[in-house]
Amino acid sequence: MVVLGADAPPFGLSGVHQGQVKEFRLADYRGRWVALFFYPEDFSFICPTEVIGFQKGYQEFQALGCEVLGISSDPLETHRAWVKELGGIDYPLLSDPTKEVCRRYRALDEGTGRAVRATYIIDPEGLVQYGVFSHKNVGRSVEETLRVLKALQTGRQCPEGWRPGGPTVEPG
Template sequence: MSLIGSEVKPFKAQAYHNGKFVEVTEGDFKGKWSIICFYPADFTFVCPTELEDLQNNYETFKKLGAEVYSVSTDTHFTHKAWHDHSETIRKLTYVMIGDPSHTLSRNFDVLIEAEGLADRGTFLVDPDGIIQSVEINAGNIGRDANILIDKIKAAQYVRNNPGEVCPAKWKEGGATLKPSLDLVGKI
């Protein structure tokens, strides 16, 4: 079953954020755009490259009105330890959610049950708490934050311009389409 168009399910989790432990719930995903980025585990190899890429683009995400949340099945304590010991992870200023109960990983359908780890899943949630985009990669394939930026811009555009859609490879300022009977078979 697709998660597109569904509301984020209720949860409560502990997170590490800017030197503090904080609680995060589904309510934190409302009122702004949210990027929820699941990754398999702390102290690994591809994961820190992705998290650093998100951090390198964090200011752009914030300018777009989006908050970033990284999630693994590790605890918030493990996130702090990784933050304290890795030069790459030490740079992170967005929220790192711990999901040792696997609640979020199950809610977003990314839990690898046999391993107790999450797939590389990226979810774009609108200000109403509705999932607008889902991307899931195999564990050995890293993601690119620049592609995510384009997805956010497209999602924001269609939200603010009902009746228009963004075609393939759409970039901000590019031409959009207005689906109608007149376009059928002409594209």
């Protein structure tokens, strides 16, 4: 089970990345930050804004030493068609057909059998440092994820509404 400040539950899933199907293991990202986001399904009229949002922010995530991974329970073929439909996505979309990873990350809506909108930030040591859930009708803010990532990377205490470059406090 996922716990803040503890090891992120390990996983290995197949995913689509730049037209190729590859195996992705969380352990392979040790030493880098990871923004892990779960979303309900491909070919939805609600989700694409988020998948596209992470695509737009992807360069910035990369510049901050952070990988982006998207996960839903859709099969790989659907992921591949969806990526094509969206005009190409630079980060991997992972497929979790058994929903085991979604469940381990408390990101499964048992009622619909789909992933909920959950986002996690995992630090280079593989520890969960941030997690947020959103109602299915409300898309997440990629900008907010970037803001939190930058705040975490300061290693200092950041007050409410902190903006990059703003004052921070030495952890006591």
